[in-house]
Amino acid sequence: MNRKVIIYLLTTALLSTVPFVEAQQPPKVPRIGLLGQAPPTDPQVEAFRQGLHDLGYVEGKNILIEYRHTEGKPDRLPGLAAELVRLKLDVIVVSGALATSAAKNATREIPIVMAVAGDPVGSGHVASLGRPGGNITGLTNLAPELGGKRLELLKEVIPGLSRVAVLSDPTNPIFKLQLSEVESAAPALKLQLQILEVRESNDFDSAFGSAKKGRAGAVSTLASAFLGGHRKKIVDFAEKSRLPTMYHSSGFVEVGGLMSYGVNNSDLYRRAAHYVDKILKGTKPADLPVEQPTKFEFIINLKTAKQIGLTIPPNVLVRADKVIR
Helix, strand or coil, rough: CCEEEEEHHHHHHHHHHHHHHHHHHCCCCCEEEEEECCCCCCCCCCCCCCHHHHHHCCCCCEEEEEEEECCHHHHHHHHHHHHHHHCCCEEEEEECCCHHHHHHHHHHCCCCEECCCCCCCCCCCCHHHHHHHCCEECCCCCCCCCCHHHHHHHHHCCCCCEEEEEEEEECCHHHHCCCCCCCCHHHHHHHHHEEECCCCCHHHHHHHHHHHHCCEEEHHHHHHHHHHHHHHHHHHHHHHCCCCCCECCCCHHCCCCEEEECCHHHHHHHHHHHHHHHHHHCHHCCCCCCEECCCCCEEEEHHHHHHHCCCCCCHHHHCEEEEEE
């Protein structure tokens, strides 16, 4: 066999192995980021992971998650968003208007999924719910009318109630919208409102002190990612002041709060996993309409009611979706 033939055969043999080697390359594992004020141990974050699991994703195996949370300091969001962008992730999942703004300002290329957002159109994050455009889509928990319903429930639980302190975050883009709703609902219920604004974690002590001095008979919260990030602290202050408090999210009741009525945020987080799945499979965020909440929940904590000496009327108790005893 001459030299040219030998070289030809060797070359052919080497080239024939290339497809085999390429076929042996492991598939790319997608990487996503999770940005917000809730830590990785938060039940809502767990709901998101469960949503991914239901779709066949196993963290650490066929999907990787980079967690970034504020640890109670919302001003860290822009820096954390920039960190995630530098990692060149496949998708960034955000929670809340501030986190959405931070991610949007950090990237126009990486797809962004809103797990929970207040008013994405009013905040300028998407062009419309049906046609979001750009690189952002996801879910909104916008339901400002629920503020009036919370006041109604408080009035039923405490028939003689005449004054309610409203704990709110004025930096929330939908603060004015929510406030307008509760102010509109109050006169028909013969309730006077005391608006308590909190901007940082050190404000809660003085806020509940003002509620007591103002002779509020109860407290109601307006939806806010900032308040949600400090739920345990707020619940502790409410218990210490012995003020019956109605919260906007079930997460407060799960850590000892009295009652909550609002959007089922865990459901939104689970649904956010479907957005991630579709984007990883090639769908563009601009082609995925923003979904609105479909599940709401009323939760009562009877243990907390007993601690503050409050009796929940039976006709209210039977309407609860969940009762913690």
